[in-house]
Amino acid sequence: MSPPTLHDVAREAGVSVATASRALNGSSRNVRSENVSRVRAAAAKLNYEPHLSAQAIAKGSTRTVALVVRDVADPYFSAIAAGVVQAAEAAGLIVTMAVADGSPERELEIVRTLRGQRPRVIIVTGSRIEGTGLRETLVEELAEYRTAGGRVVLISQRDLPFATVTVDNGGGAAALARALLGVGYRRFAVFHAAPEIRTSRERHEGFLAELAAAGAPEPLAVETGFTRTGGYEAARRLVERGFEDVEAVFAVNDVMAIGAMTALRDAGVLPGRDLGVAGFDDIDSAMDVRPALTSVAVPLREAGLSAMRLALSGDGSGDGSGEADVRLPAEVVLRESTPPRRPG
């Protein structure tokens, strides 16, 4: 009826629970090999699986990694999640997932209740907390968790006192600007999200900075949602307004860019030919969309792997000192959505 316990295994093998326990995990060094096999056989026979919660409470630590993402279905986060899960499984750890859904309150609430899981590691990605008082609370919460021996790794911008995996948003956007200038574009529109979204802001700013440095005119800024729909809307607005003064659109992420392309086409504007379009992230569909989307490749899965690596390497933190960082390079990929263009 109910699953076999270690007691059952011990009885079956004719040894004490202590011996059974020792036989089944690491400390098997000091148990007679005959008993080891006895116990193993009994465990196999009963199809015994140790109760992880019981182990956790006895050992005082779990084998759990808690991952907080903004949205599982978003290819950006699912790629990161894939990396995290891969690395975690390789290390024999279990991954739990929580979805913050873009709400700082929810994110804070999640981190709070996460502590109840007593995970070994908490990885937070796509945090939107900025400016608000919630931010300090989040930091306190995480710091407290860390003090209790947990590892914290953020995948976002390095602006919180925790080990962080960042993608070089500013640098990538600057490189993109440079590349686009290089193929003849000078007048841009930027589809960006609310400035509280760090990622959006950094990409936006990196892009602006490079344009300014090159003496190009300041681009038209269109604020919208950080989603496919956001991109679609922004493009619709741009078309309505008229876009004679812009040669290309830079959307701060690919799903926005792809939404924008669809909107353009719906409005009879041919992306690539009538208006250049570039995105950021280089998600899979960037290369399947037509025209293929110019983007900035970000090693998302690698980010997840790095986060786990960071967490397990002992730099996840410990006692405040030594928050290691990993900065992942972002690489421009020019495609047909921004064909070379002769100035004028």
Place this chain on the structure above:
Amino acid sequence: MSPPTLHDVAREAGVSVATASRALNGSSRNVRSENVSRVRAAAAKLNYEPHLSAQAIAKGSTRTVALVVRDVADPYFSAIAAGVVQAAEAAGLIVTMAVADGSPERELEIVRTLRGQRPRVIIVTGSRIEGTGLRETLVEELAEYRTAGGRVVLISQRDLPFATVTVDNGGGAAALARALLGVGYRRFAVFHAAPEIRTSRERHEGFLAELAAAGAPEPLAVETGFTRTGGYEAARRLVERGFEDVEAVFAVNDVMAIGAMTALRDAGVLPGRDLGVAGFDDIDSAMDVRPALTSVAVPLREAGLSAMRLALSGDGSGDGSGEADVRLPAEVVLRESTPPRRPG
């Protein structure tokens, strides 16, 4: 240093652990309201979070849902996962994720060790187990888990004795065939995966059946991987072989279809104009790709939600009797990748 325990809270509030426990969870009815607030205050002051593992072992049950998917990064599974996570969080449950990676052995291994977590629910999606002896073992494993009070829900085909959420693959494929015949296509190539992959087989068969019923010629079958690359390869092979005798390609899933479109284009063949292309799943990018991809919409997120609903409604199972099913309708969406075509 280490997190506060219920003892700490009790001491802080000046009551016994029992009272503290009662005050903090359900049975608070029989504790003086003054003490309830005392305890609540103490808990808040200490920032107490109950140790979930300890609760689990004391209560004999967890609040965990274990989700097994083939690949987190695949939009098909991440959409399902999103539904599962959403429903689980709404019910106050924690979701753990494991990735089977397309390997039946791995899947079995996962389910086995999952039992250690003692999850309330196990949801398996994208199972590939077929034919092999592993299948029976999997069933036994899950049945045993169910006997111990766990709920099992499968998201796949209804061929295992557990509650199942299915998408109507056969019916959807048949409807697609009908629709394509309706707009003038008669000669097809089908890009399908190995027959062990149920989903692929069902879609393939549904498509064939409908063609046969309509007296259309038997399509060319091209076996390949169930992935984007698989689709790409198959299309490449098709082009090499020559495709004068085919008017449209049906790839058994969208990522394959999208890969195929890219391959066609790479070979100078224009999808939609030179060769119709249709997929299955209607993932987000199906409508962003050009030409927009004809597909069969499957309510993936809904599948995740339904699975949780099934699990929580008590039909997850219990004692063998009453395995409820949910069959999700699949709906044809004709787009530009299969423009109407005049016969001949």
Place this chain on the structure above:
DNA sequence: TTGTAAGCGTTATCAT
């Protein structure tokens, strides 16, 4: 209404 104490399934200490 409250407290004492006996579990829950492990691991770890300490004798033997």
Place this chain on the structure above:
DNA sequence: ATGATAACGCTTACAA
């Protein structure tokens, strides 16, 4: 090398 037995943090009879 092995077996009692005390933790681990919590819930829940059972008493008071």
